[in-house]
Amino acid sequence: MARARRALREIPLLKGFLIALVWTAVTVGLPVLLLRHPVAHVAGLLGQRFCLIMVITIVFDVRDYGRDRRAGTRTFPGVLGVAGAQRLALGFLLASMALGLVRGAPPLAVLLPGALTASVVSAAEETRSDYFYALLTDGLLLVQAAAYFVF
Numbered sequence: 001m002a003r004a005r006r007a008l009r010e011i012p013l014l015k016g017f018l019i020a021l022v023w024t025a026v027t028v029g030l031p032v033l034l035l036r037h038p039v040a041h042v043a044g045l046l047g048q049r050f051c052l053i054m055v056i057t058i059v060f061d062v063r064d065y066g067r068d069r070r071a072g073t074r075t076f077p078g079v080l081g082v083a084g085a086q087r088l089a090l091g092f093l094l095a096s097m098a099l100g101l102v103r104g105a106p107p108l109a110v111l112l113p114g115a116l117t118a119s120v121v122s123a124a125e126e127t128r129s130d131y132f133y134a135l136l137t138d139g140l141l142l143v144q145a146a147a148y149f150v151f
Contacts, residue, residue: 010072010073011074012074012079013074013075013076013079015057015061015073015075016054016057016058016061016075016076017054019053019057020050020051020053020054020057021050023049023053024046024049024050024053027049028042028045028046028049029046032046044099044102044103045099045103047095047096047099048096048099048100048103049096051092051093051095051096051099052092052093052096052117052140052141052144054089054092055089055090055092055093055096055117055121055140056137056138056140056141058076058077058085058086058088058089058092058121059089059120059121059124059133059137060133060137061075061076061077061078061085062077062082062085062086062124062125062126063124063126063128063133064126065077065078065082065126066126076088076089082124082125082126086121086122086124089121089124090118090121090122093114093117093118093121096114097110097111097114105148106148106151108147108151109144109147109148109150109151110147112147112151113140113143113144113147116140116143117140117143117144120136120137120140124137
C-alpha cells in the first residue's frame, strides 16, 4: 500500500520556522558566504535575524489566523491562541534584542526598533488593514537596519 505524502504545511508549527530559516539564510547566510566570513563569527547575527523573522512570521500568522484555521494549517495562533502567539512573538523579540546587545550592537539600535516591534506585535489582529501588515510589519526589517546605520 502506498504511503500518502504529507504536505509541509500540514506539519504543525513548521511553516513559521521554515519561513524564518529561509529568510535568515537569504538575508544573512548568503551574504556571509559570499563575503567568505566564517559562519561561526556571525552566529549571533544569524540567531538575532532568525528570532526577528520569527516575530514577523507570527504577526502575519495572526493576520491569517482564520484562513489557516479553515485550511487546517496549524500555526502558532492556531495552537496557542492569538494572545499566546503574541506572547511567544514577544519572547522571540526579547531573544533577538538580547543577541543584538550581546553582539555589541549600539543599545539604541536595538532598543528603539525593539520597542516599535513590540507595539506592532501587541497591536496585531486578524482584522487589521493590509497597510498595517504590508507597510508597518514588513517595514520593521528596514527600521532595524536603518537603526544600525544611524546609531
